[in-house]
Amino acid sequence: MTIPPRLELKAIAASYADLQVLQDISLTIRPGEFVSILGPSGAGKSTLFRLLTGALKPSRGDILFDGSPLDTASSPFAFMPQRDALMPWRRIIDNTTLGLEVQGLSRREARKRVEPLFAEFGLTGFEQHYPSALSGGMRQRAALLRTVVQDRSMLLLDEPFGALDALTRAGMHRWLEGMWMRHQWTAMLVTHDVREAVHLSDRIYVLSPRPASIVEVVDIPLPRPRSRKGAAGAEAARIENAILETLLGPHEGQSS
């Protein structure tokens, strides 16, 4: 316990538009960990992001980043929004350099930083294309490239694959896990896709409906890279079912 957690939320409560959204949220993310927040729609997942980006102040509780109170002005997070939010008027390369340009890098310098990463993200040859020419999966990879190249200490992923079809999404899970294993990013993923959370996370915090508190913390000790085959696959399916049971409530369970 010598290294403080990267991000720590202590008994956070928050209201948004006169509505209490978060009641009691405590969670810990250590450096290099992949942690998911899983909850029903409207449970306050986006409010959580607003707290972290400084758009909203908690009504109670503390947010610690690397051991000291979070300073949102220094924006320590790289954010990946729902859908890809690629700018249709910028070529893929200029979309991926966006964060660097905002930081004040010249366009040429920003390009030099991004270009070597295109191969790893499977986007070689598409640098000069506009986003409309790319498939959904490629657009998400471009969006993730735009996120990680900012070189922030933590990634915030807000349902990043929600708009993809099931097959593409499963492919993206494998790919993202591989990338994460290689780069050791610290990441927080917000999602309502149980399978996604189980596939990607070291730990899952399950939220209750609004006003949200944490109803369950699930550690996923499965070996990586994860697959749906064999004993590990069966264990993953068991964890998925258990979480679904928690989310849907005991009533559904009794009827069978």
Add this chain to the structure above:
Amino acid sequence: MLMQLYRGLPALIAITLLLLGWETYARLSGISPTMLPAPSRVIEQAWIYRQPLWENTLPTIRATVFGFACSLAVAFLLSVLVDFFNPLRRALFPIFIISQTLPLVAIAPLVVLWFGFGLAPKILLVALVTFFPMLVALTQGYQSTEEEIEQLLASMGAPKWKCFLLARLPSALPYFFAGLRISITYAVVGAIFAEYAGAAKGLGIYILNAKNNFRPDLVLAAVLVSAVLTLVLFGLTLLIQRLAMPWTRSSLGSGR
């Protein structure tokens, strides 16, 4: 190219039929050419009088282009101000809306009375009819910016003016060009009307003189010129749009 020709075919047929009907009626009914000249006569007279027609077209072009340029510049500046400072919008928009309810027939002679027969009153009237549509198009365009893109930029730490340049301004382009296409047709009409109310030279005054000399064929010849002028300007805006928004073409071409 062939495809475009094919799509334009119904319009071409309709116009040809209309002109043919007009021509046959003018010839067979025995109606006097000082009442209703046949299209062939209009074109013939337009060719004979090409020199004075051209001399009167130039001032109209000048008034249209200058007036429109002024109106565009002011509309753009105001749209930016209004976007950054919302109370200004509530203060000014009622005035602009009222300015659009003023009948041109009443305003045109007054403006000529105040500013004389020179270029100034034409510029003013052209600006009056084109300014508001452009302002509305621009402000609406800014508001059409995708919320996720703005959230993304905020998470990157972009200040408001950067967000405007990177996201809101490019988002407004399609609206801007839609407004441009509407306004440019108003601009020609506005210029001609201003000349009609009083000018030394110009299509408007040419039409007035031709009418007073019982030459409806020359009136229609001037109308033909103004129609061609409007179409040319309209085509120019389309061309500029294609050049300014290359990403709207690319979805057909590369990749996928």
